[in-house]
Amino acid sequence: MLHACRALLTVAAAVASKSWWETIAMTPSAPASTDPRIAQVIRRHGARADALIEVLHQVQELHGYLAPEVLREVATGMGLPLSRVHGVASFYHLFRLEPPTAHRCAVCLGTACYVKGGAQVAARIEQRLGVRLDDAAGDGVWALQHVSCLGACGQAPVLVVDGELMTRLSVDPPEALDARLEAAGLPQRTTT
Amino acid sequence: MPVTPQLRCCDASGCRSAGGQALRRALEEARDAAGLTAEALAIKPVGCLRLCGSGPLVACDGPGPSQLFGGVAPEHAGALIAASVAANDGSAAVSDDPLAAHRLDLSDPFFALQQPVVLEGCGQVNPESIDDAIAFGTYAQLHRVLQELTPEQVRDEVRRSGLRGRGGAGYPTGLKWDTVALQPPGPRYVVCNADEGDPGAFMDRSVLESDPHRLIEGMAIAAYAVGAERGFVYVRAEYPLAIERLRLALQQARSRHLLGNHIDGTSFNLRLEVRVGAGAYVCGEETALLLSIQGQRGMPQPRPPFPAQSGLWGAPTLINNVETFTAVPAILRQGGHWYAGIGTEHSKGTKVFALSGAVVNTGLVEVPMGTPLRTVVEVIGGGVPDGSPIKAVQTGGPSGGCIPAERLDTPVDYESLLELGSMMGSGGMVVMGASTSMPEVARHFMGFSVNESCGKCVPCRAGTVQLAQLLDRFVEHRATPADMERLDALCQMVKVTSLCGLGQSAPNPVLSTLRWFRHEYEAACREPAACVAAGGVER
Ligand SMILES: Cc1cc2nc3c(=O)[nH]c(=O)nc-3n(C[C@H](O)[C@H](O)[C@H](O)COP(=O)(O)O)c2cc1C
Ligand code: FES
Numbered sequence: 135m136l137h138a139c140r141a142l143l144t145v146a147a148a149v150a151s152k153s154w155w156e157t158i159a160m161t162p163s164a165p166a167s168t169d170p171r172i173a174q175v176i177r178r179h180g181a182r183a184d185a186l187i188e189v190l191h192q193v194q195e196l197h198g199y200l201a202p203e204v205l206r207e208v209a210t211g212m213g214l215p216l217s218r219v220h221g222v223a224s225f226y227h228l229f230r231l232e233p234p235t236a237h238r239c240a241v242c243l244g245t246a247c248y249v250k251g252g253a254q255v256a257a258r259i260e261q262r263l264g265v266r267l268d269d270a271a272g273d274g275v276w277a278l279q280h281v282s283c284l285g286a287c288g289q290a291p292v293l294v295v296d297g298e299l300m301t302r303l304s305v306d307p308p309e310a311l312d313a314r315l316e317a318a319g320l321p322q323r324t325t326t
Numbered sequence: 327m328p329v330t331p332q333l334r335c336c337d338a339s340g341c342r343s344a345g346g347q348a349l350r351r352a353l354e355e356a357r358d359a360a361g362l363t364a365e366a367l368a369i370k371p372v373g374c375l376r377l378c379g380s381g382p383l384v385a386c387d388g389p390g391p392s393q394l395f396g397g398v399a400p401e402h403a404g405a406l407i408a409a410s411v412a413a414n415d416g417s418a419a420v421s422d423d424p425l426a427a428h429r430l431d432l433s434d435p436f437f438a439l440q441q442p443v444v445l446e447g448c449g450q451v452n453p454e455s456i457d458d459a460i461a462f463g464t465y466a467q468l469h470r471v472l473q474e475l476t477p478e479q480v481r482d483e484v485r486r487s488g489l490r491g492r493g494g495a496g497y498p499t500g501l502k503w504d505t506v507a508l509q510p511p512g513p514r515y516v517v518c519n520a521d522e523g524d525p526g527a528f529m530d531r532s533v534l535e536s537d538p539h540r541l542i543e544g545m546a547i548a549a550y551a552v553g554a555e556r557g558f559v560y561v562r563a564e565y566p567l568a569i570e571r572l573r574l575a576l577q578q579a580r581s582r583h584l585l586g587n588h589i590d591g592t593s594f595n596l597r598l599e600v601r602v603g604a605g606a607y608v609c610g611e612e613t614a615l616l617l618s619i620q621g622q623r624g625m626p627q628p629r630p631p632f633p634a635q636s637g638l639w640g641a642p643t644l645i646n647n648v649e650t651f652t653a654v655p656a657i658l659r660q661g662g663h664w665y666a667g668i669g670t671e672h673s674k675g676t677k678v679f680a681l682s683g684a685v686v687n688t689g690l691v692e693v694p695m696g697t698p699l700r701t702v703v704e705v706i707g708g709g710v711p712d713g714s715p716i717k718a719v720q721t722g723g724p725s726g727g728c729i730p731a732e733r734l735d736t737p738v739d740y741e742s743l744l745e746l747g748s749m750m751g752s753g754g755m756v757v758m759g760a761s762t763s764m765p766e767v768a769r770h771f772m773g774f775s776v777n778e779s780c781g782k783c784v785p786c787r788a789g790t791v792q793l794a795q796l797l798d799r800f801v802e803h804r805a806t807p808a809d810m811e812r813l814d815a816l817c818q819m820v821k822v823t824s825l826c827g828l829g830q831s832a833p834n835p836v837l838s839t840l841r842w843f844r845h846e847y848e849a850a851c852r853e854p855a856a857c858v859a860a861g862g863v864e865r
Contacts (some may be wrong), residue, residue: 227606241772246682247681287682287754289381
């Protein structure tokens with residue numbers, strides 16, 4: 135049995151794909167003008183290799199995401215191989231390698247939220263915005279992603295809309311949920 | 327406990343999101359309008375007041391017993407001020423109490439059965455004021471330890487307490503401290519694991535947001551006990567308020583020379599820094615966490631060597647969970663024997679649980695180890711909101727399992743939960759009612775593990791995907807008897823052959839639901855009768 139499982143696994147290993155785990159192809163881009171703020175961030179951390187994650191956080195805050203040329207600049211500035219910088223940036227879920235949409239929702243699908251109807255909240259938002267869960271491109275303006283617990287489980291189910299935490303959403307009746315979503319500024323893109 | 331008239335307003339993130347800050351401003355205005363000064367009636371922001379599901383919460387202290395109010399809106403501010411004045415001048419309560427619907431009964435088991443040790447200062451002190459923390463007694467044990475005790479004596483006390491790691495595995499804390507202390511001379515590090523990634527867990531978040539100085543004191547005592555001069559607190563990025571408060575607390579402690587060089591006039595030096603995660607569950611695993619602190623991908627490493635032998639930059643490193651460190655000051659104050667007198671033979675002291683899911687009272691609960699699970703979820707938690715019976719309690723997050731209703735009389739301790747195929751984990755407890763389908767829960771957790779596998783070892787990377795696909799067949803009612811067998815076998819394989827705890831424990835939610843709710847899997851087959859028969863042959 136174990137042997138059979140192993141064979142199964144080898145196949146699965148080849149097809150298993152995870153959006154965050156796949157290395158993102160580095161498209162060569164035109165040499166962008168360098169951003170002096172990046173050098174500043176690096177200097178503030180004394181260019182120490184162990185500060186890479188902190189530097190990436192701060193650079194992402196400045197640029198909204200970590201574009202290939204930005205990663206290159208960080209690598210040069212910190213004296214690290216680009217492969218190391220890219221490896222770290224692509225490993226962590228919170229680093230974005232693609233430009234984010236202007237508006238973002240994050241619905242919690244952690245256990246407590248799941249038990250309290252988090253999946254229904256997600257489905258309702260997908261329907262409302264006409265986007266797919268965890269499709270970073272969304273509709274170009276709005277995107278919906280999932281998170282796996284925000285530590286607000288006592289007020290489940292929860293949702294973050296553009297950085298604002300919304301708690302104790304009620305999924306029943308759906309109109310009540312719609313009213314909360316409406317109030318949070320989520321447009322009704324599709325007819326339900 | 328202070329008897330100066332005061333209103334304690336929960337300013338942790340839970341109550342904040344329920345409008346706690348607007349309420350506090352309204353209270354201040356109402357106090358001014360009533361012609362009262364801040365001395366006459368203090369309005370103090372505090373950390374978690376426990377019953378997170380009923381926020382925003384306000385506690386009212388006076389000469390008599392404290393009162394607690396929940397779900398209060400800014401328009402209740404005037405009535406709250408009046409109530410606190412009445413409580414303080416002893417005038418009779420008004421017959422037509424406008425706050426009647428908001429009064430929470432502090433003699434309710436939810437509060438009465440709690441035994442705060444780690445959470446002693448949580449909800450009492452202002453988390454942003456070091457003066458308040460010091461007035462409450464924080465840093466007194468650090469002071470005493472530095473002046474009166476040798477590192478060996480500190481470790482003895484911790485060993486005597488029987489404290490075990492609260493991050494999940496339950497490793498004896500005193501033993502770990504000894505291991506680090508007894509490594510060959512050279513630099514050492516202390517690290518606090520505040521990555522709290524288990525869905526359903528919010529204990530560490532509450533401690534960081536409510537009483538950060540207590541954690542710093544515990545870490546400083548630990549650093550002294552093992553001979554470390556540098557340390558890190560690794561906090562997940564999803565906890566912005568916790569990070570902000572911890573940074574502020576560290577700054578305050580430095581400015582009071584409670585951190586830095588020659589602390590308390592001794593030769594003890596300690597530098598503590600915050601490191602923020604970037605959203606990778608596996609970084610809660612200690613070897614992955616240490617790599618992340620060093621600015622690398624958080625890939626778990628085979629142990630040995632253990633971090634206690636070779637951790638940050640190859641130096642001996644003590645890594646403990648938030649709750650573990652935070653329990654230390656009380657242990658030194660009251661003595662290891664005192665702590666060991668609480669709890670069970672092998673699980674000493676108290677444990678903080680985060681209660682959520684299908685339960686009336688959601689929030690933070692600290693009870694002695696060994697408290698029956700039923701007491702926690704039914705008596706303290708109040709059971710399922712609609713009064714229907716509890717179906718299962720999930721403990722241990724994605725590494726744990728679901729404990730069925732018929733086992734609710736199990737005492738909550740490390741060993742008992744393991745015997746049931748679950749585990750203590752970090753302390754998240756999610757209550758599930760009749761409407762929750764167990765194969766769906768198992769599928770839910772497997773999706774989590776697929777997402778969070780770091781990809782380093784094949785059994786975990788590919789095995790979790792396979793398991794998720796198999797579980798899909800049950801969720802979609804198209805499973806066959808062969809799927810049932812494959813599910814069992816694949817679980818065992820992933821469990822046995824994965825490199826780190828994430829993979830090794832990823833099958834647990836499946837195994838435990840298969841064990842206690844096998845009939846639900848059978849019923850989820852395309853031809854349920856065939857699955858039942860297959861299961862019967864196996865047994
Ligand atoms: C996948 C995985 C995730 C973990 N997540 C956490 C966590 O979020 N917090 C934590 O304190 N320990 C976590 N641990 C346990 C740590 O590896 C380690 O045992 C703990 O930090 C030691 O501290 P303690 O002895 O005080 O419990 C995790 C372990 C594994 C395998
Ligand atoms: S499970 Fe959603 S906040 Fe914890």
